[in-house]
Amino acid sequence: MARWPAAGRCKSRLGKGIGLVGAARIQRRLSEHTLATARRLGGPELVLAVSGLGPRGARRWGHSLGAHRAVLQGEGGLGSRMARQLARAFGEGARQVLLIGTDLPLLERADLEAGFSALAGSALVLGPASDGGYWLIGLKGHRPSLLSGIPWGSADVLHRTLERAAAEGLETALLAQRSDLDRALDLEPWLGRALDLEPWLG
DSSP: OOEEEOSSSSSSSHHHHHHHHHHHHHHHHHHHHHHOOOOOOOSSEEEEEEEESSSHHHHHHHHTTSSEEEEOOOOSSSHHHHHHHHHHHTTTTOOOHHHHHHOOOOOOHHHHHHHHHHTOOOSSEEBBOOOOOOOEEEEESSSSSTTOOOOOTSSSHHHHHHHHHHHHOOOOOEEBOOOOSSSSSHHHHHHTTTTTOOHOOO
């Protein structure tokens, strides 16, 4: 899932710290990195779910990034948009799905391989994020109620999702915790200094 990297239309919280143009450039690089990493898996179908573009623009962007195809995220909050993509994938016959965003500069092929490996023994896989959310969700079978009623954007997202999974009797596996990139201070681990943006903005 990715937002079109246009100034003022993506990474609003990051833009408050480094400027809208810089935030958009980082979003572009993050999208390129995420899709390049996912392509290294080889086998699974790679679908780019786009926000901020129409159908034709989404298809062009997805093609340029090497996705097998691109679809629109649609309207609504994060939970609704995630649930829509999961419903679409399982409705099209997928047996297992990994859903990720484009907020991890250090995402590696091994992270995605770990997600698919964990799905071999669990119905739900979550990659915890340091802010209380998660950077990956993997499902083996459609669970439409799993994402409803979650306080998206809060520090309780992971905890509440685990509670919901337990209530539904889902065996859950957790991957390694990662830090995503949402605010200017989040740049520090990746770039050394929060204002040292040249490697990403060039």
